[in-house]
Amino acid sequence: MNGPANLNRRHTVLVVDDEAGMRNTLVAILEHHGYRVWSAPDGETAFSAVQEKDFDVLVMDIRMPGRDGVSVLEELGRPPQVILMTAYATEDRLRAAAEANVFAVLSKPFDMNRMLSLVAQASEENK
């Protein structure tokens, strides 16, 4: 538990959330588990980051000021594996997420073990 898994050392994750607390804790947890983690505070920044660098996994909040997570996904040509987070799990957004072909959708607050296992699966799939 304490030791980062060597297997995951090379996997890269971009965490996108406008909430600094959420963003920073997620980064910390993922780094603790051996991922190389970048973060972005909004959709626009995330979009530019994904253009510049290939990430294995994108962990992104749906609802953000300015550009939201779903619209970012729609514009990305070949997106990485995406795990969407939402505090507003309403039907329309879930359906939009499903159409955007995401790896998973998690309702906030989520079980961290589940998040970690999803991130792990997504990185493996992206290989």
Added chain:
Amino acid sequence: MTGSNTPRANSMTGKRVRRWPLRPLSVVILLVLAAVTAASCLITRNVVAAQERLILREQTAEVAAVVGSAFAGAQSSLQLLGQIAGSGHPHPNLFAAGARAVTTASTQGWLVTTKSGTSLKVTAAAGNGPVVGQVLSGAQSTLARRALSVNGLASGLVRDGGTLRLVFALGGAAGPGTVVWQESAISPTTPTPTGPTSPWHSLNVAIYLANHPDPSALVVTTTKDLPLAGGIQYPFRVGADTWLIVASSPGSLVGSLGQAMPWLVLGFGAVTAVLLTAVLETLGRRRDYASALVEERTASLRSAIAERETAQASLSRQEHMAAIGQLAATVGHELRNPLAVVMNVLYLMKVGSKAAEDDPIHRHVATAEREISAATRIVSDLLDFAAGRGPILAPVEVSDLVTEALSVVPPPDDVQVVQRGEPLVIDADRDQIRQALLNLITNGYDAMPGGGVLTVSTTAAPGSVQITVTDTGTGMDEKTRGSIFTPFFTKKTQGIGLGLAVTKRVIEANGGTIAVQSTLGEGTSFTLTLPVLAAMVSAPQ
């Protein structure tokens, strides 16, 4: 006019059943008036009858007076004849001439008897009676001696062969020891014709020479129908004797109006009673109709007001719930982010802690995680309740779903879980039914703080499937059972009372029903009944 009101009044109230054609009050009034009328009739009849008798008595007295004066005239004639005979110069021829002068066709004879020793001898005579020198005997002698003894007028009936004679004998008329005698043949049983001038022309009269109506003492009668029924008896004195007049009235003496008076009273009373009753009945029925109408209008007004109040209450409750729902959604969503962050921080504390395994900090972190989970569940309930989305229907295998739900919420250590039932498929929203089952299962656990058995069984019913969640927990009283589906009603120390409200809503949105049975101290059983086919599922609100 009265009759037409009754059926309407009946149909209006719908409950009043008239067994009598009249209202009881009208019947009473009719009976009282009838009784008063009958009494008046009887009283009038008695008054008329008394008047009748009074008039009869007066007329009879009149008859008696006329008869008495006729007899007084006869006595005067006898006295005059006695003076002629007893003038000291007896002249039989003179007496005979005088007697003949007062003799009428009905007078059978005159005579004077003079007491001679112990026998009575006729000393002068006129007419075809006893002749001079004849000695009186028998009934004649008895009568003559009676006249002598009273020294005045005596009267009697003497049968002489086939002839009945009425005799007047005046004792002492021609000096001591003499009797002047007059007798007339009578035929008492032959009715005397009455004319308009007759004193008894309006009466039936019988006169007896006795003080009682003795048929053998009858002197004269106007009718053959003897004895006179219902008449009055009027005794009167003739000389030394008592005579009797019996009189009755063949017709009415008080006149036809008087006679008809009781019947007029009866008829008038009866008509009055019927009319008065009819008027009262009409007024009563009108009043009944009016009050029934007022009652009906009042009732419909009241129910309209009640309906409006209910509708208003429901509307305001709906508005209330909508506002609460909105608030719940906003608050719930806003709480989710901070809760998630705290969860993450707790995770970091846990994995980053350098503390030993048995350090209390791990226990504290675990406590914080549990509390955050509880808060998360409250938020989820709130959001479920606020969202209220419509069901997305798909075939669902029920016992499979039950197994899944039971695995999601593992029972406390002291609770045993029993699952029964065969695979059954229904059309329903899997997530919603799962949510409902989760709520019922966790409620069941919560109801058994001291442990127990939770049984979830699935059974097939015609057209539907029943899922029953039964606990052996504390149970509920009736008041609690009536409120459990009300939003924000809770008896738990944790939770905000939305679980069962949400459960009921989603079950109903899926076309099903939820029922509860509970016995205090024995446990509670919730039964979900869901249609196999979702054709009847109502649209989401």
